[in-house]
Amino acid sequence: LTRIVIVGFQSAGLTAAAAARLYNREAEITVVERRTYATYHPCGLPFVLGGEVPNIRDLVETTPRLPGVNVRLGVEAKAIDTQEKMLEVQDLRTLQVEKIPYDRLILATGSQALKPPIPGIDLGNVFCLRTVEDGQRILAALSRSRRAVVVGAGPIGVEAASALRERGLEVVLVEMQPAVLPGMLDPDMAAGVAERLAKAGIRVLCSKAVKELRGEGEVSSVVLEGEEIPADLVIMAIGVKPDVELAVKAGLKLGPTRMIAVDDHLRTSDPDIFAIGDCAEARCLITGRPLRSQLATTAIRMGRVAGVNAAGGDEVFEGVLNAVVTMASGLEVASVGLTATAASEAGFETSTARVRCLTKPHYFPGAGPMTIKLVAERKGQRILGGQVIGDGAAGRANLLALAIRKGMTAKELSQIDYCYAPPVSDSIEPLVVAAEALLRRR
Amino acid sequence: LTRIVIVGFQSAGLTAAAAARLYNREAEITVVERRTYATYHPCGLPFVLGGEVPNIRDLVETTPRLPGVNVRLGVEAKAIDTQEKMLEVQDLRTLQVEKIPYDRLILATGSQALKPPIPGIDLGNVFCLRTVEDGQRILAALSRSRRAVVVGAGPIGVEAASALRERGLEVVLVEMQPAVLPGMLDPDMAAGVAERLAKAGIRVLCSKAVKELRGEGEVSSVVLEGEEIPADLVIMAIGVKPDVELAVKAGLKLGPTRMIAVDDHLRTSDPDIFAIGDCAEARCLITGRPLRSQLATTAIRMGRVAGVNAAGGDEVFEGVLNAVVTMASGLEVASVGLTATAASEAGFETSTARVRCLTKPHYFPGAGPMTIKLVAERKGQRILGGQVIGDGAAGRANLLALAIRKGMTAKELSQIDYCYAPPVSDSIEPLVVAAEALLRRR
Numbered sequence: 001l002t003r004i005v006i007v008g009f010q011s012a013g014l015t016a017a018a019a020a021r022l023y024n025r026e027a028e029i030t031v032v033e034r035r036t037y038a039t040y041h042p043c044g045l046p047f048v049l050g051g052e053v054p055n056i057r058d059l060v061e062t063t064p065r066l067p068g069v070n071v072r073l074g075v076e077a078k079a080i081d082t083q084e085k086m087l088e089v090q091d092l093r094t095l096q097v098e099k100i101p102y103d104r105l106i107l108a109t110g111s112q113a114l115k116p117p118i119p120g121i122d123l124g125n126v127f128c129l130r131t132v133e134d135g136q137r138i139l140a141a142l143s144r145s146r147r148a149v150v151v152g153a154g155p156i157g158v159e160a161a162s163a164l165r166e167r168g169l170e171v172v173l174v175e176m177q178p179a180v181l182p183g184m185l186d187p188d189m190a191a192g193v194a195e196r197l198a199k200a201g202i203r204v205l206c207s208k209a210v211k212e213l214r215g216e217g218e219v220s221s222v223v224l225e226g227e228e229i230p231a232d233l234v235i236m237a238i239g240v241k242p243d244v245e246l247a248v249k250a251g252l253k254l255g256p257t258r259m260i261a262v263d264d265h266l267r268t269s270d271p272d273i274f275a276i277g278d279c280a281e282a283r284c285l286i287t288g289r290p291l292r293s294q295l296a297t298t299a300i301r302m303g304r305v306a307g308v309n310a311a312g313g314d315e316v317f318e319g320v321l322n323a324v325v326t327m328a329s330g331l332e333v334a335s336v337g338l339t340a341t342a343a344s345e346a347g348f349e350t351s352t353a354r355v356r357c358l359t360k361p362h363y364f365p366g367a368g369p370m371t372i373k374l375v376a377e378r379k380g381q382r383i384l385g386g387q388v389i390g391d392g393a394a395g396r397a398n399l400l401a402l403a404i405r406k407g408m409t410a411k412e413l414s415q416i417d418y419c420y421a422p423p424v425s426d427s428i429e430p431l432v433v434a435a436e437a438l439l440r441r442r
Numbered sequence: 443l444t445r446i447v448i449v450g451f452q453s454a455g456l457t458a459a460a461a462a463r464l465y466n467r468e469a470e471i472t473v474v475e476r477r478t479y480a481t482y483h484p485c486g487l488p489f490v491l492g493g494e495v496p497n498i499r500d501l502v503e504t505t506p507r508l509p510g511v512n513v514r515l516g517v518e519a520k521a522i523d524t525q526e527k528m529l530e531v532q533d534l535r536t537l538q539v540e541k542i543p544y545d546r547l548i549l550a551t552g553s554q555a556l557k558p559p560i561p562g563i564d565l566g567n568v569f570c571l572r573t574v575e576d577g578q579r580i581l582a583a584l585s586r587s588r589r590a591v592v593v594g595a596g597p598i599g600v601e602a603a604s605a606l607r608e609r610g611l612e613v614v615l616v617e618m619q620p621a622v623l624p625g626m627l628d629p630d631m632a633a634g635v636a637e638r639l640a641k642a643g644i645r646v647l648c649s650k651a652v653k654e655l656r657g658e659g660e661v662s663s664v665v666l667e668g669e670e671i672p673a674d675l676v677i678m679a680i681g682v683k684p685d686v687e688l689a690v691k692a693g694l695k696l697g698p699t700r701m702i703a704v705d706d707h708l709r710t711s712d713p714d715i716f717a718i719g720d721c722a723e724a725r726c727l728i729t730g731r732p733l734r735s736q737l738a739t740t741a742i743r744m745g746r747v748a749g750v751n752a753a754g755g756d757e758v759f760e761g762v763l764n765a766v767v768t769m770a771s772g773l774e775v776a777s778v779g780l781t782a783t784a785a786s787e788a789g790f791e792t793s794t795a796r797v798r799c800l801t802k803p804h805y806f807p808g809a810g811p812m813t814i815k816l817v818a819e820r821k822g823q824r825i826l827g828g829q830v831i832g833d834g835a836a837g838r839a840n841l842l843a844l845a846i847r848k849g850m851t852a853k854e855l856s857q858i859d860y861c862y863a864p865p866v867s868d869s870i871e872p873l874v875v876a877a878e879a880l881l882r883r884r
Contacts, residue, residue, distance in 0.1 A: 011869065041803060044864045052865065058805035155863070285859075296869050297862050318857070325861035334861050361483060363500035394861040395837025398871070401859040402841060406848045415760070417727075417843040419767035419776050419836040420739050421597070422486045423494065427453065427738050429840070 002027045004310045005087050005100055007077040007246065008108035009033035009064065010040075011296045012277025015303025016106050016310070017069045024311035029068070030100060032075040032089050037132075038064040043296055045135045046156060049142070050163030056135050080105065080250035082270050104272055104310035107247055107260065108303065111240035111278035111294060120213030126234045129160050138235065145169060145233035149222045151210050153180040155326035157237035158197070162329040164233075165202050172203045172229050174222070176238075179206055184324055184335035188354065189373050189387045193328045200329035240294055242279040255281035255290045264316050266306040274310055276302035285319035285405065286338055286384055287346045293320045323401045325394040334397035337385030337404045340375045349378040353437035357430040359391045364422045372396065372434040374410070381410040381438060388430075396431055410438035444469040446752045447529050447542055449519040449688065450550030451475035451506065452482075454719025454741035454748075458548050459511045461749025469753050471510070472542060474517040474531050479574075480506040485738055487577045488598065491584070492605030498577050522547065522692035524712050546714055546752035549689055549702065550745065553682035553720035553736060562655030568676045571602050580677065587611060587675035591664045593652050595622035597768035599679035600639070604771040606675075607644050614645045614671050616664070618680075621648055626766055626777035630796065631815050631829045635770045642771035682736055684721040697723035697732045706758050708748040716752055718744035727761035727847065728780055728826055729788045735762045765843045767836040776839035779827030779846045782817045791820040795879035799872040801833045806864045814838065814876040816852070823852040823880060830872075838873055852880035 004020050006013045009031050017031050041059045048056045064071035072089075078097070079088040086099040113128030115121055125145070127138050146169060150161040153175035161173040175182070179190035180197070194204045205224065212223040213234060222229045242259045253269035255261035260268055260275035264283075268275050277299035281290045298320050305317040325334040343350045352375050360367035370390030376383050386400040403413055413435035420427045446462050448455045451473050459473050483501045490498045506513035514531075520539070521530040528541040555570030557563055567587070569580050588611060592603040595617035603615040617624070621632035622639070636646045647666065654665040655676060664671045684701045695711035697703035702710055702717035706725075710717050719741035723732045740762050747759040767776040785792045794817050802809035812832030818825050828842040845855055855877035862869045 043862065044803065044805060047864055052807060053805055297860060300870060321859040323859045323861045325863045325866050327863060327865050332866060336859065361486065363486060363495055365494060392837060394866045395834060398860045399841050399844060402844050417763040417765045417778065418739060418840045419765045420485065421767045421769060422489055423769050424767050424774060424836045428742060
């Protein structure tokens with residue numbers, strides 16, 4: 001009988017529990033979760049703000065539905081005794097402390113929204129967008145807000161800005177990097193997204209750092225270099241920081257990204273403890289380098305591997321390609337693998353091609369533009385990454401993910417089989433057009 | 443200087459001309475095409491009938507836009523002198539005959555709609571749906587028609603039936619096989635499509651052969667075994683027959699499917715003559731067996747290879763997986779590789795899994811069902827085929843096409859990277875769910 005204890009019941013912890021349960025019918029599986037409700041869907045929050053999802057309660061699963069798993073809500077993990085193999089926990093209602101013995105421990109402690117240490121960060125109406133409570137607070141503030149500033153133009157920032165604009169607020173989106181969606185897109189592709197945001201009425205300011213938030217009690221303006229922007233609502237969307245406190249206290253090693261270091265079985269420096277999800281370091285499948293993935297999909301994929309391994313299996317987590325999709329004021333934007341910028345930084349000599357196609361035949365109503373940028377190694381033209389903008393971008397990024405994983409070249413990509421029917425797609429697949437453009441670069 | 447002559451200016455011929463032009467700046471390229479307009483988009487015809495495409499003229503490209511290629515419209519190829527390497531052609535307006543010398547000849551003669559030799563087939567208001575003229579005739583007949591029978595429930599038949607129903611006609615769809623979309627789907631998956639068609643008000647009759655069409659001058663009923671269905675409009679959509687007359691007269695070999703036999707460079711039995719598109723035999727990438735592909739995408743892919751080879755290159759056409767998508771009364775249906783039925787016929791021992799997921803998170807408006815069936819080899823679980831129904835089916839089939847081409851197993855498919863954002867997809871990719879279901883079959 002194996003006793004598996006899991007800390008955290010979001011995407012990673014939930015999936016690990018389910019995978020362990022499936023793999024080993026005998027294991028005794030306990031999950032402790034600080035929240036008083038089971039799981040929620042953080043990626044849905046921007047769409048609650050925008051009104052597409054009518055009720056924030058819809059994002060919350062109040063009770064765990066996982067037969068054969070003992071899920072203890074409202075219970076916080078306080079310390080790990082790695083010698084005795086005990087997890088010390090505290091019930092947040094009764095404040096009672098107890099020790100839970102484990103044979104295998106899985107840390108899925110997640111991450112928290114990053115709040116920069118700038119003056120005014122604690123003013124009223126300055127929010128993050130990470131928890132259900134964040135969402136509720138912003139919803140409550142919406143009706144008395146007119147001018148919003150969103151700081152950070154990653155996927156969440158872009159979606160939040162789009163949502164607030166949709167709700168009729170004046171919105172300024174501020175990004176420190178020279179272009180929006182900096183991790184996902186090269187600047188040439190980001191320009192198209194910024195254009196769409198501007199068209200929707202969002203003022204986009206890049207290469208601007210926030211110096212200070214001003215106001216009395218509540219925020220009234222955001223101070224950038226050389227500019228002060230009036231604002232009665234601010235959303236900080238500059239990223240998340242991994243929750244590694246428990247691991248550090250237990251003496252587990254951190255990796256170069258300051259996340260919990262894990263091997264390819266997702267074991268930490270203590271072989272009986274696994275780490276998964278936003279608190280665990282991932283590895284880039286292309287470069288082999290450690291990176292912060294912190295995606296729900298990565299959490300789920302890691303959860304599956306660690307759950308099986310903790311239950312006695314032998315699964316390998318090979319790494320991530322960071323396939324990401326976001327909606328920018330109705331524009332579908334997806335990315336996978338390395339951008340040209342990231343590929344150069346990683347030491348690759350690259351060859352790139354950018355093409356513009358239609359999502360359907362020109363004569364079909366609803367045909368829209370699709371822009372694709374492919375990044376390949378100059379020699380041999382192995383695909384390293386892709387950026388896709390337009391309806392159906394996510395599907396193309398998923399296909400590119402597979403192509404990258406399989407080490408495919410532009411030549412091979414130009415020869416793929418694909419479907420065609422006018423209401424769905426054009427007779428020449430945009431990815432093939434992009435691959436052929438790369439071939440002409442040889 | 444190479445003289446390349448191409449017969450036929452649809453998907454295959456057009457692509458071959460363009461590819462040859464790109465590959466060899468010196469080549470002299472001539473295309474002869476019987477039609478008086480350049481190309482048209484036959485796959486768009488059902489959507490003209492349904493009204494989504496407002497004008498049938500939108501499907502026609504009246505003038506060829508291919509710089510550096512001499513396209514001769516209204517000119518019919520009559521005979522090939524393989525000894526002298528001359529193509530005999532006739533101008534259909536002047537009736538003048540001439541001989542065009544070639545170094546390489548590419549046959550892209552296409553196919554014609556199949557008309558079964560049953561009584562009444564030549565009655566008025568009995569149509570095929572293949573050419574622009576077919577479309578125009580049906581459009582003209584629509585206003586005076588009330589009851590339609592569509593014979594053949596392949597993609598075109600299903601789309602035509604959906605279109606006529608959309609226009610308000612009473613529609614009966616008759617299929618000889620036991621289920622709709624027989625080449626694309628196994629019967630268990632076809633049931634869902636038949637249900638959707640029925641819901642749209644189409645009467646679907648399977649396992650029924652048409653014996654006779656009755657009427658005086660114009661059709662008034664369709665006679666099946668044991669049933670006579672009143673009809674004032676009939677569309678025959680039972681398939682196409684390859685146009686191989688020119689090739690046969692020239693002594694070129696046909697393959698077991700009675701299409702022009704070609705090698706992996708798309709050369710016919712005469713090494714200076716290539717054949718591509720609907721008239722040329724394709725090969726299944728999985729079984730290696732000859733098959734009738736007759737898809738626009740196959741024509742395009744073949745055109746590229748033959749165009750380059752005719753111009754002095756060395757490209758291989760590896761075969762097809764027959765990725766197909768169709769719309770059944772608004773339902774997206776896609777298929778790739780082998781169905782379970784086809785896999786068994788090809789001698790595979792198979793393992794299959796069918797799952798039902800959502801296209802988006804349950805809380806997101808517009809989330810709809812997606813059904814996926816995967817077919818794998820029982821041993822080792824190499825993926826052989828997939829059938830997908832629901833929004834985004836085509837993208838999944840494209841991804842499966844790549845997985846099949848790369849010889850991926852269910853295990854590998856369960857580990858893919860994919861994108862997630864609530865407006866676009868759920869946090870667990872349906873293909874992963876399907877792959878995991880297959881894994882549990884081991």
